[in-house]
Amino acid sequence: MSTTPPDPDRAVTVALLGAGTVGAQVGRLLNQTAADLAPRVGAPLRLVAVAALDPENPREGIDPAIQTSDARAVATSGADIVVELMGGIEPARSLILDAMAAGSSVVTANKALLAAHGAELHAAAADNGVDLFYEAAVAGAIPLLRPLRESLAGDRVSKVMGIVNGSTNYMLTKMDEEGVTYEQIFDEARALGYLEADPSLDIDGHDAAAKAAILAALAFHTHVTIDDVHCEGISKVTADDVRAAQAMGMVIKLLAVAERVPDGSGVIVRVHPTMLPRSHPLASVRLSFNAVFVEAEAAGELMFYGRGAGGVPTSSAVLGDVVVAARNRVTGSIGPARTVYAKLPVLPIAAAQTRFYVNLDVADRPGVLAAIATAFAKNGVSIQVVRQEGHGDNAGLIVRTHLASEEDLERTVEHLRDMDEVKAVLGVMRVEGEAGT
Amino acid sequence: MSTTPPDPDRAVTVALLGAGTVGAQVGRLLNQTAADLAPRVGAPLRLVAVAALDPENPREGIDPAIQTSDARAVATSGADIVVELMGGIEPARSLILDAMAAGSSVVTANKALLAAHGAELHAAAADNGVDLFYEAAVAGAIPLLRPLRESLAGDRVSKVMGIVNGSTNYMLTKMDEEGVTYEQIFDEARALGYLEADPSLDIDGHDAAAKAAILAALAFHTHVTIDDVHCEGISKVTADDVRAAQAMGMVIKLLAVAERVPDGSGVIVRVHPTMLPRSHPLASVRLSFNAVFVEAEAAGELMFYGRGAGGVPTSSAVLGDVVVAARNRVTGSIGPARTVYAKLPVLPIAAAQTRFYVNLDVADRPGVLAAIATAFAKNGVSIQVVRQEGHGDNAGLIVRTHLASEEDLERTVEHLRDMDEVKAVLGVMRVEGEAGT
Numbered sequence: 001m002s003t004t005p006p007d008p009d010r011a012v013t014v015a016l017l018g019a020g021t022v023g024a025q026v027g028r029l030l031n032q033t034a035a036d037l038a039p040r041v042g043a044p045l046r047l048v049a050v051a052a053l054d055p056e057n058p059r060e061g062i063d064p065a066i067q068t069s070d071a072r073a074v075a076t077s078g079a080d081i082v083v084e085l086m087g088g089i090e091p092a093r094s095l096i097l098d099a100m101a102a103g104s105s106v107v108t109a110n111k112a113l114l115a116a117h118g119a120e121l122h123a124a125a126a127d128n129g130v131d132l133f134y135e136a137a138v139a140g141a142i143p144l145l146r147p148l149r150e151s152l153a154g155d156r157v158s159k160v161m162g163i164v165n166g167s168t169n170y171m172l173t174k175m176d177e178e179g180v181t182y183e184q185i186f187d188e189a190r191a192l193g194y195l196e197a198d199p200s201l202d203i204d205g206h207d208a209a210a211k212a213a214i215l216a217a218l219a220f221h222t223h224v225t226i227d228d229v230h231c232e233g234i235s236k237v238t239a240d241d242v243r244a245a246q247a248m249g250m251v252i253k254l255l256a257v258a259e260r261v262p263d264g265s266g267v268i269v270r271v272h273p274t275m276l277p278r279s280h281p282l283a284s285v286r287l288s289f290n291a292v293f294v295e296a297e298a299a300g301e302l303m304f305y306g307r308g309a310g311g312v313p314t315s316s317a318v319l320g321d322v323v324v325a326a327r328n329r330v331t332g333s334i335g336p337a338r339t340v341y342a343k344l345p346v347l348p349i350a351a352a353q354t355r356f357y358v359n360l361d362v363a364d365r366p367g368v369l370a371a372i373a374t375a376f377a378k379n380g381v382s383i384q385v386v387r388q389e390g391h392g393d394n395a396g397l398i399v400r401t402h403l404a405s406e407e408d409l410e411r412t413v414e415h416l417r418d419m420d421e422v423k424a425v426l427g428v429m430r431v432e433g434e435a436g437t
Numbered sequence: 438m439s440t441t442p443p444d445p446d447r448a449v450t451v452a453l454l455g456a457g458t459v460g461a462q463v464g465r466l467l468n469q470t471a472a473d474l475a476p477r478v479g480a481p482l483r484l485v486a487v488a489a490l491d492p493e494n495p496r497e498g499i500d501p502a503i504q505t506s507d508a509r510a511v512a513t514s515g516a517d518i519v520v521e522l523m524g525g526i527e528p529a530r531s532l533i534l535d536a537m538a539a540g541s542s543v544v545t546a547n548k549a550l551l552a553a554h555g556a557e558l559h560a561a562a563a564d565n566g567v568d569l570f571y572e573a574a575v576a577g578a579i580p581l582l583r584p585l586r587e588s589l590a591g592d593r594v595s596k597v598m599g600i601v602n603g604s605t606n607y608m609l610t611k612m613d614e615e616g617v618t619y620e621q622i623f624d625e626a627r628a629l630g631y632l633e634a635d636p637s638l639d640i641d642g643h644d645a646a647a648k649a650a651i652l653a654a655l656a657f658h659t660h661v662t663i664d665d666v667h668c669e670g671i672s673k674v675t676a677d678d679v680r681a682a683q684a685m686g687m688v689i690k691l692l693a694v695a696e697r698v699p700d701g702s703g704v705i706v707r708v709h710p711t712m713l714p715r716s717h718p719l720a721s722v723r724l725s726f727n728a729v730f731v732e733a734e735a736a737g738e739l740m741f742y743g744r745g746a747g748g749v750p751t752s753s754a755v756l757g758d759v760v761v762a763a764r765n766r767v768t769g770s771i772g773p774a775r776t777v778y779a780k781l782p783v784l785p786i787a788a789a790q791t792r793f794y795v796n797l798d799v800a801d802r803p804g805v806l807a808a809i810a811t812a813f814a815k816n817g818v819s820i821q822v823v824r825q826e827g828h829g830d831n832a833g834l835i836v837r838t839h840l841a842s843e844e845d846l847e848r849t850v851e852h853l854r855d856m857d858e859v860k861a862v863l864g865v866m867r868v869e870g871e872a873g874t
Contacts, residue, residue, distance in 0.1 A: 029735070033591070040590050040658070135588055141736035143580075143588030150587075151572055151580030153477050153764075154470070154756025221477070281742055284721050298466070298753030299578035305718055305740035316735030319591025327590075 011046040012326040015079035015104075017071055017095055018086035019052035019059060022109065022136075025315040026083060028061030030322070040323055042330040049074045075099040080329045081322055084108040093117055100128040105329065107321040109136035109314055115210035115226040118217055131328055133321035138211045139164055139290040141313030142306035143320070148218045152296055157219040159259040159295040161432060164211040166288030166308045167194045167202040168234050168254045172273075173286045176251055181239050194288070204233035205271040208256045215292065216258035216269045222344040224258075224269055230349035232272040241273075241427045244359050244398050247387070250275040251283045255432060259352075266347040273429055275357055280433040353403045355384070355434060359427035360416065364395035368421045372397060375419060379412040380404070400431060448483040449763040452516035452541075454508055454532055455523035456489035456496060459546065459573075462752040463520060465498030467759070477760055479767040486511045512536045517766045518759055521545040530554055537565040542766065544758040546573035546751055552647035552663040555654055568765055570758035575648045576601055576727040578750030579743035580757070585655045589733055594656040596696040596732040598869060601648040603725030603745045604631045604639040605671050605691045609710075610723045613688055618676050631725070641670035642708040645693045652729065653695035653706045659781040661695075661706055667786035669709040678710075678864045681796050681835050684824070687712040688720045692869060696789075703784040710866055712794055717870040790840045792821070792871060796864035797853065801832035805858045809834060812856060816849040817841070837868060 014030060016023050030037075030047050038044045050062060051071035058064050068074060075082060075095040082099035084106060086092050092113050096106050097120075106125070108114070114121065114137050125132035135145050139162065148157070163169050171185045171194075180188075186203070189195050201207045209229040216224040234254050245252050255274040260267050276283045281303045285291040290308030295301055307313040362368050369386065376383050382402040389396040401409070409428075416422045451467060453460050467474075467484050475481045487499060488508040495501050505511065512519055512532040519536035521543060523529045529550050533543050534557075543562070545551070551558065551574050562569035572582050576599065585594070600606050608622045608631075617625075623640070626632050638644045646666040653661040671691050682689050692711040697704050713720045718740045722728040727745030732738055744750040799805050806823065813820050819839040826833040838846070846865075853859045 029591070033593075036593070037591060141592075141733075142739060143584030146588050147580035147584055150761050151583050151754065151757045153760035154466070154474060154758075155578075155753040156470070156473070281721070284718070296578075296753065298749050298756070300744040300747075300750050301742075302579060302744075303740070303742035305738075305742065307737040307739075310737075312735050313737050316592040316733065317588065319735070320588045321591075323590035324587050 011044040012041060012081065012329050013046050013048045013079040014081045014083060014322060014326075015049040015051075015074045015077055016047070017051045017074060017082060017084045017092070019050050019062075019067070020085065021311040022314050022318065023050070023052075023085040024059045024062065025311050026085065026318050027059065029315055029319055031061050037323055041326040043326070045322070045326055048079055049077055051075075071095055072098070076102045078102045079104050081105045081107060081325050083318060083322060084110060085318070086110070087112065089113055089116060096121060097124050100124045100130050103128065103130065105131035105133075105325040107133045107318055107325055109134065109318055111137040111207075111210045111214060115213040118214065118225070119223045131325045133325055134214075135321050136314045136317035138214050139292055139304070139306065140308045140310065141316045142290060142292065142304050142308070143317075144292055144304050145218055147304065148215075148294070152294070152299060155296040155298045157260070157294060157296045159257070160215050160219045160292060161282060162211070162215060162256045162292035163253055163282060163285050163290055164215075164256050164292070164308065165202055165205075165208045165254060166290060167196070168208070169285065169290070170194055170288045172234060172237070172252055172254060175237070175239070175242050176246070179239065179242075182235065182237055200233075203235050205231045205254065208254060208271045212256035212258060212269050212271050215256065216267060219258055219294070220260060220267045220344055222267060222346070224267070224346055228269055228346040230268075230270040230272070234273050237273050238427060240359060241429060244357065244427065245275050248275070248357075248398070248400070249278050250431070251278055252429070253282060253285075255282070257432065260344070261347060261351060266345040266351070268347050268349060268352045270349055270352065275429055275431045276433040282433065350406050352406055355403055355431040356401045356409050357427070357429045357431055358399045358401070358413065358416070358425065360397045360399065360422055361424040361426055362395050362397050363421050363423060364392050369397065371419065371421050372399070372416065375415045376401070376412055379415055380408040381412045396426070448481040449478060449518065449766050450483050450485045450516040451518045451520060451759060451763075452486040452488075452511045452514055453484070454488045454511060454519060454521045454529070456487050456499075456504070457522065458748040459751050459755065460487070460489075460522040461496045461499070462748050463522065463755050464496065466752055466756055468498050474760055478763040480763070482759070482763055485516055486514060488512075508532055509535070513539045515539045516541050518542050518544060518762050520755060520759060521547060522755070523547070524549065526550055526553060533558060534561050537561045537567050537569075540565065540567065542568035542762040544570045544755055544762055546571065546755055548574040548644075548647045548651060552650040555651065555662070556660045568762045570762055571651075572758050573751045573754035575651050576729055576741070576743065577745045577747065578753045579727060579729065579741050579745070580754075581729055581741050582655055584741065585652075585731070589731070589736060592733040592735045594697070594731060594733045596694070597652050597656045597729060598719060599648070599652060599693045599729035600690055600719060600722050600727055601652075601693050601729070601745065602639055602642075602645045602691060603727060604633070605645070606722065606727070607631055607725045609671060609674070609689055609691060612674070612676065612679050613683070616676065616679075619672065619674055637670075640672050642668045642691065645691060645708045649693035649695060649706050649708050652693065653704060656695055656731070657697060657704045657781055659704060659783070661704070661783055665706055665783040667705075667707040667709070671710050674710050675864060677796060678866060681794065681864065682712050685712070685794075685835070685837070686715050687868070688715055689866070690719060690722075692719070694869065697781070698784060698788060703782040703788070705784050705786060705789045707786055707789065712866055712868045713870040719870065787843050789843055792840055792868040793838045793846050794864070794866045794868055795836045795838070795850065795853070795862065797834045797836065797859055798861040798863055799832050799834050800858050800860060801829050806834070808856065808858050809836070809853065812852045813838070813849055816852055817845045818849045833863070
């Protein structure tokens with residue numbers, strides 16, 4: 001259909017797969033703001049079909065006559081744009097492929113699907129000459145994918161760091177600002193409905209990992225799936241870690257990090273609790289807000305900040321995609337969806353070089369610091385700062401390292417655990433956002 | 438040219454008008470990164486001509502044979518993309534119009550030109566079926582115009598507030614953090630070369646006003662020129678104002694504000710020193726960084742942060758535009774340049790409603806507070822907080838108002854100046870970023 005000459009008098013037809021919170025909102029907004037949107041599209045937008053599990057259920061602002069339970073029929077109807085808001089892998093994946101085969105451009109917010117099958121969907125879009133847009137899949141309403149894909153198209157991104165899960169950022173903010181323990185805030189967040197039905201999606205970092213895969217694929221023009229992402233959640237973050245971070249002028253955030261290794265030979269994608277200096281722009285992103293920090297060779301440091309979730313912000317992002325896809329239909333062109341993949345290899349976390357924080361419970365006797373410093377040095381890890389805390393039974397050492405490999409750091413920690421001078425390794429965490437080596 | 442069928446084997450030709458810092462950088466990067474860019478464009482990019490004032494002067498990474506002093510010939514050469522980096526109104530304006538008439542898409546970073554003649558250039562682009570991109574014109578490398586134009590295309594922006602002039606933000610940051618006076622930091626900034634040759638462009642807010650006009654036109658899909666922008670600079674910001682802001686948990690920033698009035702009947706665009714709560718995301722934008730904060734109905738609060746100026750970040754933004762314009766040439770489509778104008782009227786600052794801070798030197802005797810409160814009330818301005826400071830000769834009152842019109846506030850200040858109880862009105866400043874009325 002995209003090769004048909006444009007007909008500005010024709011309405012652009014939109015079909016919805018899924019009519020939950022976001023789907024119903026998108027349908028309603030499409031109808032309510034149709035008059036505002038038409039001049040931006042260059043033609044009227046018309047909502048022609050809505051696939052819902054409960055098609056008898058009336059939805060505000062949506063004609064009940066266009067609601068149906070037959071998702072396959074909606075997907076293959078040949079509408080100009082099919083908007084997939086069902087979530088999950090199947091049947092969403094095959095419905096999207098069917099819609100593209102029928103000539104429809106596709107807008108989706110399905111992060112799980114994109115993180116698992118993004119390359120397949122991009123290839124199908126290119127084969128069928130249709131658009132595939134998914135601004136809402138990462139960081140809700142924050143315009144992020146389009147800037148990465150378009151505005152930085154002439155630059156070279158070296159690193160992306162994001163706070164992309166609002167629930168865990170809410171929990172870490174409360175731990176930092178109110179001194180509550182992980183257990184206390186977990187119970188509170190659950191009671192408030194801030195966690196997914198399966199809370200491990202949030203707290204174990206799986207949600208952030210899916211978004212990290214999508215971000216990495218866009219930033220580095222390469223194939224990344226969620227299975228390529230090294231993932232650690234926040235359940236091991238202790239009040240001690242939070243206090244240690246504060247003492248060092250830092251704050252703990254769950255970051256999704258995607259970076260090109262220094263020699264450019266591959267990318268590493270990881271999700272884990274991270275200490276950040278309080279002066280870093282990401283440090284002031286509080287509660288359920290999201291933000292993505294980008295380092296590019298020419299552009300320097302950039303940050304995109306906003307609400308990461310919620311039906312209204314997400315529907316704004318979906319609607320923005322619908323408008324762009326519709327405009328492309330009217331002008332008879334497809335948009336810049338066809339990311340060209342550089343096929344950079346995704347390297348294991350063992351290839352990463354980061355700074356580390358190591359918190360040790362130590363014996364209070366002469367020579368302990370020397371012994372511990374020797375243990376770091378023997379394993380090839382260079383110490384940046386050591387802080388001694390307490391005395392007697394409460395003697396502690398907080399070590400911050402220079403850049404070290406995961407492997408060297410792991411070996412160092414094993415070594416430390418075997419030492420008589422070390423009573424316990426209380427905490428180990430990566431540190432980002434500091435200048436220097 | 439945009440209606441010719443795409444020929445993927447053909448190189449996309451690029452011609453540069455202007456080869457100063459940014460121009461030379463763009464030319465060099467175009468040549469150096471050509472291999473990286475070709476797959477993103479779908480065709481090779483080829484730099485074919487560079488108009489420079491000193492064409493004999495060799496430039497790193499640019500073939501001397503393509504340098505010429507004949508800007509008109511370069512503009513009318515029919516290159517796929519003409520990049521204008523000369524600055525100023527003329528001859529930049531007529532060269533761009535000539536280039537469009539010859540079928541070239543245009544990329545520019547010329548904020549003065551866009552702020553004065555943006556509507557004319559957009560119309561010419563639409564008439565000639567070519568792209569007009571200018572991501573670098575506002576906030577350097579921060580991807581901003583494209584997100585506003587595309588990602589928020591389905592939303593309704595209610596307000597945009599930006600820190601868009603790095604020099605004045607540097608000065609205000611130093612006044613806040615180091616307690617220096619305006620005069621001291623002005624001399625320092627000048628000595629460091631942080632101010633334009635004509636410093637009034639920065640400190641009187643003219644540079645910010647040009648960017649405010651461009652932002653407002655994009656955010657509200659309406660015509661705004663620099664003459665529509667109410668503009669106050671930072672030269673009257675005193676150390677007293679800075680201390681008063683600190684005492685209230687606020688910080689002073691030079692903001693470019695564009696807002697839709699509550700009944701939606703028009704927009705107001707203004708540049709002035711503003712007090713912001715320290716918890717506001719814009720408050721932590723320090724030194725020469727830029728950021729733009731957007732409030733949209735569905736998306737909620739968004740912020741875009743990054744380096745606002747400098748040859749390298751600016752050239753990144755220009756190159757991003759070149760890649761998108763080139764891709765549009767290859768796919769035979771023009772991009773989403775044709776902003777559809779809603780033609781909302783631009784209202785005078787008198788129509789604005791903001792909160793105000795008023796700092797008064799007052800007589801220290803009973804009844805003064807009552808008399809002053811009465812003066813505010815009589816002029817229709819409601820007080821939110823009053824803070825009494827000092828005694829005797831140093832007695833002061835700091836008043837923060839609820840939302841008030843410019844007119845009512847001005848009348849109040851005149852009234853205060855005439856009162857026996859008021860020795861002097863030390864400072865008046867608008868306050869943004871607070872919730873509530």
